[in-house]
Amino acid sequence: MKKSITSLFLMLACVFGAQAQTESYPFDAADVDANGWLWFDTAEKIEKYVGVSKDGKLDPNGKIFQMITTSTAAEAEEPFNTTFASDTITGFANEENKDLLKKGAIVLNGASQNGKYDDGGAVLINLPSCKEMHMFLSCKASAWVYLSGTNDAKTDTSAYNVVYKPLKTELMPGMAWYNPLFTGLDNPFEWTSLETLNDMGASEFTLASKEPVYALLQSAGTEPVYIHGIKVVTEGTTGINDITADAISFDGKNISLSAAAEINVYNLSGALVASEYASSMNLSNLTKGVYMVKVGNATQKVVIK
Numbered sequence: 001m002k003k004s005i006t007s008l009f010l011m012l013a014c015v016f017g018a019q020a021q022t023e024s025y026p027f028d029a030a031d032v033d034a035n036g037w038l039w040f041d042t043a044e045k046i047e048k049y050v051g052v053s054k055d056g057k058l059d060p061n062g063k064i065f066q067m068i069t070t071s072t073a074a075e076a077e078e079p080f081n082t083t084f085a086s087d088t089i090t091g092f093a094n095e096e097n098k099d100l101l102k103k104g105a106i107v108l109n110g111a112s113q114n115g116k117y118d119d120g121g122a123v124l125i126n127l128p129s130c131k132e133m134h135m136f137l138s139c140k141a142s143a144w145v146y147l148s149g150t151n152d153a154k155t156d157t158s159a160y161n162v163v164y165k166p167l168k169t170e171l172m173p174g175m176a177w178y179n180p181l182f183t184g185l186d187n188p189f190e191w192t193s194l195e196t197l198n199d200m201g202a203s204e205f206t207l208a209s210k211e212p213v214y215a216l217l218q219s220a221g222t223e224p225v226y227i228h229g230i231k232v233v234t235e236g237t238t239g240i241n242d243i244t245a246d247a248i249s250f251d252g253k254n255i256s257l258s259a260a261a262e263i264n265v266y267n268l269s270g271a272l273v274a275s276e277y278a279s280s281m282n283l284s285n286l287t288k289g290v291y292m293v294k295v296g297n298a299t300q301k302v303v304i305k
Contacts, residue, residue, distance in 0.1 A: 026064060026128055026234055026262065028275065037136070039229040041104035043087045048275075050085045050106060058124045058214050060153040061260050061278045065106060068122040068157075070218075083109050083121035091138035091226040092187040100188050102136065102228035108219035111144070115166040115178020118146035120219025123227065124157070126277075128261060130213050132233040133195045137225060138188040142180035144221035147197065149207045150214050160216050161205035163197040180221065188228065210235040212260070248293055248300045255281045255293055255302070266292045 027038045031045050040046055051063035058066060067083040085106045093101040111120030137143065148160035166178035182189040194215075195208040207215055219225045249256040255263055256279070263281045265274040268290060274283065283291070286304055293300045 026232055026277070028262075028264075028272075032231075035231070036233065037134075037229045037231045039102070039104060039136075040085060040106055040227070041087055041102070046085045046087055046104075053124055056157060058126060058153055058157070060126060060212065060214075061280075062126060064126050064277060066124040066126060067106065068124065068218075069109060070119055070121055083107065083123065089226075091228055092140055092184065093138065094185055094187050097188060102138065102188060102226075105138075105226040105228045108145075108217070108225045108227070110222045110224050111218075111220045112222070114142070114221045115144040115168075115180065116176075116220075118165070118218045118220045120221065121224070122157075122216055122218035125215040125217065125230075126260075127209075127213050127215070127232060127234065129211060129235040130195050130207050130209050130215075130232060131235045132193070132231070133207055133215075134231040135191045135194065135217075135227060136188060136229040137182070137191060137227055139182070139221070139225050140184065140223045142183045142221060143189070143223065143225050144178060144180050144219070145225060146216075146218045146220050147194065148216045148218075149205065151209060151211055153212070153214060155214075157216050160214075161203050162199050163203060163206060164194075165199065166220060167200075178220075248295055248298060250293070250300070250302045252305065253282060253284045255283065257295060261295050264294045266294065 025032055025036055027049065032038050038045065038049070049063055050065040050067065053066040053068045056068050067085065069082045087104040089103070089105055089107065091102045091105055106123055108123065109121035111117055144166050146162065147164040148162045150160045166180065169177045169179065171177055181191065195206060198204070198206050207213055247258060260277060260279045262277050263275065264272055265283065267273050273286060274281070283304055288304050290301060290303050293302055
């Protein structure tokens with residue numbers, strides 16, 4: 001029996017190792033479409049990846065998407081007075097693009113003005129690295145947003161590096177216009193290559209990173225902005241994929257890592273029984289037995305007694 005179990009784990013390790021080389025998303029392969037997009041179209045995916053930021057700050061051990069509710073536009077109506085996620089809410093699409101209409105989104109509540117202030121609802125995005133980032137958005141009318149980021153999880157969001165903000169145009173003395181990211185005529189809008197943005201050359205910072213990177217997308221218009229989907233490709237050279245089995249510690253109940261990563265736990269049949277993006281994970285709720293822990297390219301056998 002012992003030989004059979006050992007052989008099974010060697011086989012699983014080979015399978016998991018092959019998957020780790022081909023999967024480049026921070027999301028489970030079963031949750032993205034054939035093109036790598038994660039859509040917020042099921043309650044299960046929202047529960048798995050979307051949480052609420054505590055005190056408006058990033059939790060590096062928290063979920064990938066951490067929502068922030070800030071001041072709202074006076075004319076905003078329920079349920080848009082708070083940032084929220086729903087798999088049933090329908091976005092917007094113009095007549096030409098009605099076949100692209102999406103259901104399910106993270107909805108960022110409106111700001112106090114269009115373009116001038118970044119005081120609308122926001123979402124923090126907690127990534128192990130970033131090679132590419134694209135978003136699929138919609139809005140009832142024109143959409144204004146701010147996008148910023150940092151490599152330091154302890155940095156206050158007010159000190160994040162701005163990589164995109166509405167371009168200001170002086171119409172006349174004392175009167176300015178802020179260009180929206182897209183208008184209602186462009187619904188829905190695919191925002192591509194966010195990792196290359198650098199505030200039109202004003203910043204040396206970009207979201208492209210081989211190390212953990214944290215982004216903040218904030219509404220800056222009076223109409224709520226809908227985030228229907230996101231595509232992220234992580235760097236293959238990230239430390240998460242370089243983790244060795246020796247770096248995965250297990251004390252009989254808890255898995256511990258040196259840094260936050262996607263932890264996947266499989267039973268002897270190869271079925272995924274637990275998954276979490278964190279630097280530690282408690283397995284005491286699992287049935288006693290033998291399991292395979294996979295983190296990046298590393299796999300390790302653990303026994304729960």
